[in-house]
Amino acid sequence: MEAVELTLSEVLSENDVFRIDNDFFQKEFILISKKFKNNHRLEEYTQAIICGPFGSTIQDDTYQETGVIVVRPFNLVNFKVENTNLVYISESDIVEKRLKLFHKGALLFSRVGDVRCGVLTQNEVTISPNIIATELKGENYSSYFLSVFFNSKYGLLQIMRSVKTVAQPTISTDTVRNLKLPEISKQFQNECERLLLSAFEMEIKSCNLYQKAEDLLLTELGLKDWQPTE
Secondary structure (H helix, E strand, O other), X not given: OOEOOOOHHHHHHOOOOOOOOHHHHEHHHHHHHHHOOOOOEHHHHEEEEEEOOOOOOXXXXXXXXXXXXXXXXXXXXXXXXXXOOOEEEOHXXXXXXXXXXXXXXXXXXXXXXXXXXXXXXXXXXXXXXXXXXXXXXXXXXXXXXXHHHOOOHHHHHHHHHHOEEOOOEEOOHHHHHOOEOOOOOHHHHHHHHHHHHHHHHHHHHHHHHHHHHHHHHHHHOOOOXXXXXX
């Protein structure tokens, strides 16, 4: 990315957290910031922005094969929470550890590691310590549309600008709270949501067809229920 020269007053006006590192002032970040300078913030349209529980609350030995899904950062794939590579926690642990449940339509961000954002398509989940969840309020914005927006240049660069790298790249709830939103008609958002849901449905169908093809091949080869002796 290309850097840009700024006066001290410009640095201060661009900066809510008084960062002076050069990464914060990359040219692309400055241009995005100016483009959305007068737009509304995400926090204005949310009823909650919540970080996952303290790190030691959910240990690896808590996970089991069934129960309530625990969303982790790498589960945010292609605008949504994927349906594979999932781990689960029991309902009794949810109660005992006082974990919050999130429902379909929540917007999730990875807090640590690669910048990721996805909409929740499952009915009920909880989140790992490295996820930030937002619950929208009102009808102004579609969470499906926002999932697309925050994976686009205009949303992604906003998040990337706020990333702080110590051991790993990290964002905070303040980052999510201050993300700027585009001024887009509800009609356009609904069309984006329709197309995204259609894509999700096609993906599920393609996975089912792939599984049928695999089952057919293994059956014809006599390997359907084959298990190695060692």
